[in-house]
Amino acid sequence: MGSVLDTRSLNRATLARQLLLGRAALSAEDAVAHLLGLQAQNVKPPYFQLHARLVGFRPAALAELMESRKVVRMVTMRSTIHTHTAHDALTLRPLVQAARDREVNAFRKGLAGVDPQRLGELARAFVEAEPRTMGEIREELLGHWPDADPQSLSVAARCRLPLVQVTPRGVWGRSGQVRLTTLQQWIGRPAAGEAAPQYQVDDVVLRYLGAFGPASVKDMQTWAGLTRLRDAFERLRPRLAVFRDENGVELFDLPDAPRPDAGTPAPPRFLPEFDNLLLSHADRTRVIAPELKGRTWTGNQSHRTLLVDGFVAGLWLWEEGTLTIELFGKVSKAEKEHIVAEGERMIAEMGEQSEMGEQSETAETGGRPSVRFGSIHG
Known part of the structure; x- marks a missing residue:
């Protein structure tokens, strides 16, 4: 039986692998x-x-x-x-x-x-x-x-x-x-082969854990859209650290991968629609609270999400020079200031002619970039 990793510990470990801490x-x-x-x-x-x-x-x-x-x-x-x-x-x-x-x-x-x-x-x-x-x-x-x-x-x-x-x-x-x-x-290069050899499957398991771990077999199967990956995890078990989540689900990880303290600060981050952070685990409570399930999708369309303290805390929309942020709950004054600063940074650094030939989303909005809090999806 591996030691238990609570939700915040899983959150911080995943954010570290995802370069979001x-x-x-x-x-x-x-x-x-x-x-x-x-x-x-x-x-x-x-x-x-x-x-x-x-x-x-x-x-x-x-x-x-x-x-x-x-x-x-x-x-x-x-x-x-x-x-x-x-x-x-x-x-x-x-x-x-x-x-x-x-x-x-x-x-x-x-x-x-x-x-x-x-x-x-x-x-x-x-x-x-x-x-x-x-x-x-x-x-x-x-x-x-x-x-x-x-x-x-x-x-x-x-x-x-x-x-x-x-x-x-x-x-x-x-x-x-x-x-x-x-x-x-x-x-201009040949394919690796019609079927991935065992060593390639095992290598991808290790790399998945490096980017998304600690994770269960079902987590990786969700990410890959595959089944029957248990054998690969069992082959690798002697090389892996093993934990359990609060529900008793077995989690695998690279022994030397970062697992920061659960209290490690996590800055606000604006994620686009379909970000793999939100799609690559069978159990997504490490980043989305259960009560928010369904709030980040409409039909088959994923919304742009805002992370606060490492967890999904709202949605955002950037159009006509204004960044609108819809929060799911209350945040502190300091957190709101950090959210605005991160939003202004995104506008300043990403505000140029889009790749779709659409109207330019510029950083020039008459002074400071325009960031507002309000409703997005009614």
């Missing part, structure tokens, strides 16, 4: 690698995720990595778009291939008569000739299987091939339609 002096590329990727369902969040975590981060740092193909946008964990280093994309995409195969299987009725091997070969040749939109890929495949369901063909192509979104999509200050080619074609 204090901004880290890491390069953008090293941070993307350490975090095992940045959730990127929308285009802007990866930039804001790094701003909350790194000393002196500016959007150009990640944009340059995108344009030089050192980082890529592609579907990996939980069948969602992530920004990964090229190295991690080669490792993580094969790791989740079994899940992508199950995803295709759910569309098997719409793929009656379709040879999956040939579909993969045709789609690969088509997108490697030049980057294509998903609509173009679908039309190309319909030419070979006119009776197939169009959406099922799209899903099959996306799941069978490691497709990346090519730039300028995802580059700060630019706009671009989603066009796809294979990972190998885009970065």
Whole structure:
């Protein structure tokens, strides 16, 4: 039986791994690698995720990595778009291939008569000739299987091939339609293999714990969108520290990973929608109080969240030069001052032409940046 880690201890340990107890002096590329990727369902969040975590981060740092193909946008964990280093994309995409195969299987009725091997070969040749939109890929495949369901063909192509979104999509200050080619074609390097070997799975478990631990087997399975990872944890058990949470759930961790005191101060941080801090554990009470469950989502859309004292304490919206903050409860005068200062910092450092070609969100708002407290979602 491992020693018990209470909620605040888990919170502080996770924030330390997530570079949210204090901004880290890491390069953008090293941070993307350490975090095992940045959730990127929308285009802007990866930039804001790094701003909350790194000393002196500016959007150009990640944009340059995108344009030089050192980082890529592609579907990996939980069948969602992530920004990964090229190295991690080669490792993580094969790791989740079994899940992508199950995803295709759910569309098997719409793929009656379709040879999956040939579909993969045709789609690969088509997108490697030049980057294509998903609509173009679908039309190309319909030419070979006119009776197939169009959406099922799209899903099959996306799941069978490691497709990346090519730039300028995802580059700060630019706009671009989603066009796809294979990972190998885009970065000029071969894949790690069709299936991740055991050592690769074990390595990813260790890296997950380094970025999100202490964590349970179910926690990692939630992050990865995979099942049956217990064997990997058992292989690694002799190398890991073992704890339990207050409900008795077994938690694994790297022996030398930081586990700060529960009383360690945690500064306010503005997190974008879909931040992996809020999505990568089966039990999310380490960052979200149970009574706030559901407050950070509307339908399938994640809201931008504010951390106060390490926990989700509100939502935020930045538009037309004003940062509006909706608090879920009362905060002290000192905490409110710290929140405003952090908000002003974000506006000053991230307030430039957005990557979607939208109206500029500038820091020039007639003096001090405009930060207000009020209701956002009614």
